[in-house]
Amino acid sequence: MRTKNTILFSLISTFFLIFLISIWKILATLQGLSINSLNIEIIFIFGFLISLAHLLIGDRIKSIYKSIIFSSIFVFCDGYLIQKLPIWYNVGVFLILYFFTNKISKYTFIGLKEEHSTQIILFDFLTLFGILFFSFVILFPFYMMLVTSFKTQIALLVNPLDFSINFGQDIKDLFKSYFVIFKSYKFGKYIVISSIVSVGTVIITLLFAIPAAYAVARLNFFGKTFLSTSILIIYMFPAIVLVIPLYTIFSQLGLRNSIEGLLIVYTATTLPVAIYMLQGYFKSIPKELEEAAILDKLSWFGIITKIIIPLSIPAISSVALYVFMIAWNEFLFSLMFLDNPNSFTLSRAIQYLSGDAETPRQYLMAGSVVVTLPVLFIFVYFEKYLVSGLTAGSVKG
């Protein structure tokens, strides 16, 4: 039992170490270092030995010294004997090893004897592994998007794995792709159009949704249940089904290639979820406030503007941010309705840019950074509002 647990523990921790070192090696390779092998076998042997040695030594040496000794040995072998690599790489390996040996320091022979100990170890390491794995898998494309936009075509052809950014160069050279897309591809204009469309959609949606949500939340009228259920059903309805009829109708009315046309469609598609989210919040506002207002002979307009809106600022901002995000990210309708480069939104402009096979990829990535940054910034900054919006509305997509 003890040997089995010891071996399992060593194996699990070793795989974790292999994963850590591999990610570090990949990142280092992308900085232009020539690392031609991940050396998984060697790391496996080292990791296994370190885990075993850690258990055997136990607490005969202070754990901090133990960590430093193990890390130093590993760094010496990996970064000096097997291949010669720069200092910063070895410092990174040292820190990873230090982190790793610290993590395994809480497991001892005594702990391994306990019930379910291997399962607990597996769970612990899976959590750690998951955190790193998902961070890497999610952030890596964003990272590549950003660094590619700072490279030049020639540099990428010479070494397709060198994504190191030379901060020493002139600002103009560093941000060359951005200058080009703003100058030659009119991205400044597209930002303005995208902003107008998104902000416009937010304003119109709120103008329409607040009164409607108030009516659904508070007033009694014939067809109320029908209305609130149809809101949800419409919300589930696929946009792709609307595309062809809307295209034909808009062509005949001359609404294609116009901001108005986009505004109408975006507002209509975001209204159901906006009403749904707002009415849920309005219901939670105590009724007594309005009853007092009715006694004061306030009209419904007064009730909404003087009581409901001031009390539901958090919900309204959450809906506003959420609608802004949908409108900003929307692609399908902008693809269908816009074919004149003078009326493109950002998303459509990037897609148009990619249609030309000659377009260098760093321009494409610079455009992608431009369209992504505002949304990510808003998301991180207003996360609290947006997450509640996301769970309530679960952004259609």
Place this chain on the structure above:
Amino acid sequence: MNDTLANTEKKTAYILTLPAVLLVFSIILFPIFANIWISFKEVELKDIRIPEPRAKKIVKSISDEPTKIKILYKLRNSSLIQEIRDVSFQDNFPKNFEIENLDPRCSYKKYNLKCEFGNWPAKYRENFQVIFETNDGSKIDKKNLKTIKPKLDGKSNNILLNTNFTLKNFKKVLFENEFIDLLLTTFYYTFFGTVGSIVFGILTAQMVNQKFYGRTFMRSVLLFPYVAPVVALAYTWELLLDPNSGTLNSLLLNYQIIETPINLLGQKYIEISILGFDFKLRLALTTVIMFEIWRYFPLAFLFILARLQAIPKELYEAADVDGASPFQKFFNITLPQITAVISILFMIRFIWNFNKFEDVFLLTGGASGTRTLPINVYQQGFAISDIGMGSAVSIVIVVLLLMFMFFYFKLLGKRVDEN
């Protein structure tokens, strides 16, 4: 008294909801019916432009006669396929103009030229010319004449409004174009995408539900793929996976894991042999499904995390007392608690994935075995420009979705009854 109050309440409610209802109905419900209508018609992209009578006005001075002017109208029917009936024409002139040679189709009263041109067949063209002379002998300002634009009007058949219906589109959709293959691709894409995103959602939610340093940061990061614009993400992935210069292939080649680059988005099948069995994996489809899972697992994560945080701690404490292992706790406590959320998620994601257009369109454009039904709507409607076919495909999508929802709710209802 009470009655009037209820009445005003009703009236207010209707006033408040009317704008929203009107907009949503006209942009969402009406097009759905329009779709059914169009799907039974033979309409092509070029048919939906309404034919217009057009006139180009050219002003020509006549040499040696400064008081006279020749005006040439180049008349034409903008449509190449449809006729325009009862074309009428109007143009205004300055107050000192007298007409010289009045066409029998026209009349000139109060310095207003009116003509009835009758019917114009498709591709119709005519050069229509009039000559004017000033009655007071003054010279003519050519620029001023050009700024006045003639008005034309005519009736035409709107192909969308006539009542010629056909079943041809549906026959074509269902019996040609490898419909079964299309359906299977869509099903694989939807099913595996949905299941994958839910599995990853469970894993990440379980992970973030534990206490560790940087947990809130982790929660934001996990939502990044979901909130970022699809265009940016799709092109980034395309760049990463590119067979010639993509980072993934370069890395794999660099570490000598593969010998030749793999075209993850452009290769339909890849041969894999596991334990002596040869499999044909649909490579491009698998990659597209991976992207879909990557982009949409955050939604599942968010829902499941919210549910996990609501599970009473006592349940786990009781399990600890009984000496349950982590796996037992997960399968016996956590999983039963989140099944309700999962079944809702499955339905929502299934419906949305079934209709997903942008992701596949941007990554592969529907090539190399990734043509799903929504992609087919676009290809039929806009690439082949057969609007009627595109509509028919989207009606098929709606019908399939309604069937899915029906069975899903029946199944769900049954299970609730059993419990």
